[in-house]
Amino acid sequence: MKINILSGCVLAASMLLTTSCSDFLTEDPKGQLTNETLFKTKADLDLAVNSLYSNIQGFQCNSNTMIVQCMGDDVTSTTGSNKAAYLAADVFEDPTDLKGVNDLWSWYYNIIKASNYVIDCANFMKADKSELGEQLGQAYFWRAYAYYGLVRTWGQVPISPEEVISVDLKNNTDAIPCATVEQIFNYIVKDLKAAEECNLPEKYSAPKAIGDANVFVTSQAVKSMLSAVYMSMAGYPLNKTEYYALAADKAKEVVDAVKARNVQTLLTDWNKVYSYGEDNHNECILGIYYNANTGSWGWDDSQLTCCHVPCSLPWGGWGDFLAERHFWSKYPAGPRKDAVYAKTYLTSNGNNVDWWATVDGEPYYKVKGEDGKDKTNAVFSDYRPMFTGFSVNADDKGAAQKIDFDCTKPIYAGMTLGKRHQLIRYAEVLCWFAEASARSGKYIAEAKEALKQVRARAYSDAAAVTAIDGMSNDQLAEAAYNEHRYEVAGNVLGMVTCREDEFRMNRLKEVFDYRVGPQSDVLVPAGTLTHSVDAKGNPFEYKLKQDLVLPENMQAKGAWRGDKSVYHIYPPTEAERNPNLKR
Incomplete structure (x- = not known):
């Protein structure tokens, strides 16, 4: 893989392009550029930070590391394809295809190793540590970020040795004990507090900023x-509810900074x-940035453009992360739903149809023909809504257009792009502030105002906004919890996804229970005006003759297994090297 990190590529290659699985946890410094040969100035340390950011790009350059998010009730994947790993997560089964397990584990520990390298090298430099706050702040933060992902995906995991340059080879071992969930969370908090003490700015200038x-x-x-x-510490599995007050305090600091200095924006549209077209807006608090000009299929390319597009559409879709029909049916109507989901699908001959449309206007069917192939009257056989978060329109030559996405126009099928990955947005912090405040009984008036801001731009019905004024604390907490899920639906690359929300509230079993049951909720009611095309591609309209009730393609089965259902299995090759990796 190509590494796009200025002149630090030699450092990155020697540090991080390892082949031994044990190297994800422990260091072998032989051949690395040491502090004696390189790290003498802040500019030298910047090379290690560049290497860290190269790994952050690699962590999300393709969809493998997000497979676990299929546990959430917002996303599923394509059946009858090469999506076994996605579908196993979707129905809470242990995967036989281990690409998601292996890649997520290795990338998190690569980020941790790269962060440790920055911190350890800084410790060996003669520079005043107060002059290295920017570099150290990046390393402390991303190390915490990686452990935050690990602890919510696997629970107990090893904490990688922090010493890199000074590692004791005689005592270097693969068999690192697992830290408890509480120990890992305490480690995360320690790192984030260390990052706070680095006095990072609220706003950078170029090249550490792009536009806003x-x-x-x-x-x-x-x-x-x-x-x-x-x-997370207030919820499952620690259930230390006193942490909601601390969460509210910290979110309030973010909100207060916006009020005082306008350092973030809640977009009106x-x-x-x-x-x-608005890729560099500053509602995004934390993002990962990719190179728009490479097309290299390397770490510096985002390879997610086609991941949300169903395979049956004429736009080169991969169908990795498809929209669950049930979640879509419960999603509140308004501008947000129209932006998160495609309102219609564009056919190859330029007509716009509803996802539930059939070519004959009759109730949907899908059966096996005598030749063993599926037969259906659906216009598009995937027969479900589509998320648009990764989608980009194409011009008449097929090139990506930097404009607002419009589902009535052709979709870019180039597969790789420099589109930013949004990990945290200000709207999410407003939801966290509202929920944490409600659960702790603090800042209630301000919490209601925060949630009203989120709903005001999301809903068509103004009553949904004014209803917040009359909510009890419990109602406010539940409303804010759900509002966050709506805000991040389909955004499987976010720091807190639907899966993570449901994990914290110990509600993933509810997702399983619905999927293992009859799934009898009405998705689209009878009488709904439907836009369709016939078998020859001619457009027509009709009204649904009966309620559309349809279970998900991948049926969950068996019994709930507790922690074994919600946590990933440990990578088998890692478990062979480290006997402490067992549940």
Whole structure:
């Protein structure tokens, strides 16, 4: 893989392009550039930070590391394809295809190793540590970020030795004990507090910012993540509810900074949130940035453009992360829903149809023909809504257009792009502030105002906004919890996804229970006006003759297995090397 990190490529290659699985945890410094040969100035340390950011790009350059998010009730995947790993997560089964397990584990520990390298090298430099706050702040933050992902995906995991240059080879071992969940969370908090003490700015200038967007971690990002971490500690599995008060305090610091200095923006138009034309807006507090000009399929390319597009559409879709029909049916109507989901599908001959449309206007069917192939009257055989968060329109030559996405126009099928990955947005912090405040009984008036801001741009019905005024604390907490899920639906690359929300509230079993049951909720009611095309591609309209009730393609089965259902299995090759990796 190509590494795009200026002149630090030699350092990155010697540090991180390892082949031994044990190297994800422990260091072998032989051949590395040491502090004696390189790290003498801040500029030298910047090379290690560049290497860290190269690994952050690699962590999300393709969809493998997000497979675990299929546990959430917002996303599923394509059946009858090469999506076994995605579908196993979707129905809470142990995967036989281990690409998601292996890649997520290795990338998190690569980020940790790269962060440790920055911190350890800084410790060996003669420079005043107060002059290295920017570099150290990045390393502390991203190390915490990686452990935050690990602890919510696997529970107990090893804490990688922090010493890199000074590692004791005689005592270097693969068999590192697993830290408890509480120990890992305490380690995360310690790192985030260390990042806070680095006094990172709220706003950078170029090249550490692009337009209004910060490329490097800011103080706002640190505070936002700390709020989310405290919320996780308040929920499952620690259930230390006193942490909701700390979460509210930290989120309030973010909100207060926006009020005082306008360091973040809540976009007025939801269609701008995932717009490639507005890719550098500063509602995004934390993002990962990719190179738009490479097309290299390397770490510096985002390879997610086609991941949300169903395979049956004429736009080269991969169908990795498809929209669950049930979640879509419960999603509140309004500008946000129209931006998160495609309102219609564009056919190859230029007509716009509803996802539930059939070519004959009759109730949907899908059966096996005598030849063993599926037969259906659906216009598009995937027969489900589509998320648009990764989607970009194409011009008449097929090139990506930097405009707001429009589902009535052709979709870019180039597969790789430089579109930013949004990990934390200000709207999410407003939801966290509202929920944590409600659960702790603090800042209630301000919490209601925060949630009203989120709903005001999301809903068509103004009553949904004014209803917040009359909510009890419990109602406010539940409303804010759900509002966050709506805000991040389909955004499987976010720091806190639907899966993570449901994990914290110990509600993933509810997702399983629905999927293992009859799934009898009405998705689209009878009488709904439907836009369709017939078998020859001619457009027509009809009204649904009966309620559309349809279970998900991948049926969950068996019994709930507790922690074994919600946590990933440990990578088998890692478990062979480290006998402590067992559940």
